[in-house]
Amino acid sequence: MFWAKGYEATSMPDLLQAMDLSRSSLYETFTDKETLYLEAIERYKSISQSKRALLQSAPSAKEGIRRYFDRQVSNALDEASPHGCLITNATVGMESPDEQVRAAIRDSFDGLEQCYIDVLRRGQQAGEIAPDKDVQTMATLLLNLNHGINVVTKMKPDRKLYDDMIEAVLNML
Numbered sequence: 001m002f003w004a005k006g007y008e009a010t011s012m013p014d015l016l017q018a019m020d021l022s023r024s025s026l027y028e029t030f031t032d033k034e035t036l037y038l039e040a041i042e043r044y045k046s047i048s049q050s051k052r053a054l055l056q057s058a059p060s061a062k063e064g065i066r067r068y069f070d071r072q073v074s075n076a077l078d079e080a081s082p083h084g085c086l087i088t089n090a091t092v093g094m095e096s097p098d099e100q101v102r103a104a105i106r107d108s109f110d111g112l113e114q115c116y117i118d119v120l121r122r123g124q125q126a127g128e129i130a131p132d133k134d135v136q137t138m139a140t141l142l143l144n145l146n147h148g149i150n151v152v153t154k155m156k157p158d159r160k161l162y163d164d165m166i167e168a169v170l171n172m173l
């Protein structure tokens with residue numbers, strides 16, 4: 001429900017129905033809506049590790065980036081799941097000043113950015129990525145690309161557009 005509707009728009013009745021729980025069971029297990037939301041973010045981050053593994057396990061940096069973004073675009077265009085990503089949607093719809101929620105989202109951003117830094121450095125060490133490329137800047141570009149895909153595919157669900165964009169980014173490296 002949080003993924004589909006966002007934190008603010010998800011009501012307690014929505015959660016109770018989706019989880020098939022009584023109000024007392026939900027409060028007994030999660031204390032409140034915010035705690036449940038934080039748990040949902042942590043669960044989503046752990047599930048997302050398989051996508052990050054594509055970066056780390058590929059035979060080359062560029063291949064890892066290609067595989068990662070191929071999966072990213074596929075997920076973003078998947079009609080069977082809510083559009084975008086829970087973390088992106090949480091960021092775009094963030095109205096809550098709650099520092100715990102902000103910290104959980106910031107942690108996700110920082111973790112993904114570090115994965116990009118690691119793969120880009122590996123690519124530089126292998127001679128696949130030019131040594132004059134600023135790894136931090138390129139990682140931030142990839143982070144923005146990642147979250148941008150989640151937003152733009154909602155309005156432009158054109159797979160070829162994103163495949164061409166990924167190739168352009170790989171050529172920039």
